[in-house]
Amino acid sequence: TQPDGSPSVIKAAEILKNAAKGKPVTIDWTFKKLNGQDFLSRLSISRFKLKGEIYCQFSIVDITEEAKSAETNISLEMVIEQAADPVFITGVDGILRYVNNALLETTGFRREELMGQSFGVILGDETDGEELWGIRHTLMEKQYWSGNINLKGRKNQMVEVISTIT
Numbered sequence: 001t002q003p004d005g006s007p008s009v010i011k012a013a014e015i016l017k018n019a020a021k022g023k024p025v026t027i028d029w030t031f032k033k034l035n036g037q038d039f040l041s042r043l044s045i046s047r048f049k050l051k052g053e054i055y056c057q058f059s060i061v062d063i064t065e066e067a068k069s070a071e072t073n074i075s076l077e078m079v080i081e082q083a084a085d086p087v088f089i090t091g092v093d094g095i096l097r098y099v100n101n102a103l104l105e106t107t108g109f110r111r112e113e114l115m116g117q118s119f120g121v122i123l124g125d126e127t128d129g130e131e132l133w134g135i136r137h138t139l140m141e142k143q144y145w146s147g148n149i150n151l152k153g154r155k156n157q158m159v160e161v162i163s164t165i166t
Helices: 008-020 064-082 101-107 129-140
Strands: 025-032 038-050 053-062 088-090 096-099 145-152 158-165
Touching: 008 025, 008 038, 038 064, 101 145, 101 158, 129 145, 129 158
Parallel strands: none
Antiparallel strands: 025 038, 038 053, 088 096, 145 158
16 A cells, blocks of 8 residues: 555556656655565656667655654644744744744734744844843853743734743
């Protein structure tokens, strides 16, 4: 049985028919190792002509770890999205890359208003440069910062939240 639930024999016939027609094929496929253990792979098949002869090239890449990592990322994203506390993720440049629903509810912003903006958009005016430098310095030392911080809402209302920044 393949990752999409279809029987291997039926799926293989469909894939080979498409490859024979000259359509490049790339699909996730479950193979068995010699020890009988299944492993997930990415199978690519392409047809080409060489000196008048038609050949098919098969490429098989083990993607077991990649699939596990993707599953973990999805799980982590679900946890963060369902968190009751505001969460935002920035790059080292301070540009917002992700905000969860709790942050949107707390500030009143819509996701599209924040994504790609500097995190200063949601940082309260009471946060002074010295405090920001302290937070940045702590993070540069691979430590976490914890304390109260003011978030600025869409209508400039201030909301004090207890924060941990890592």
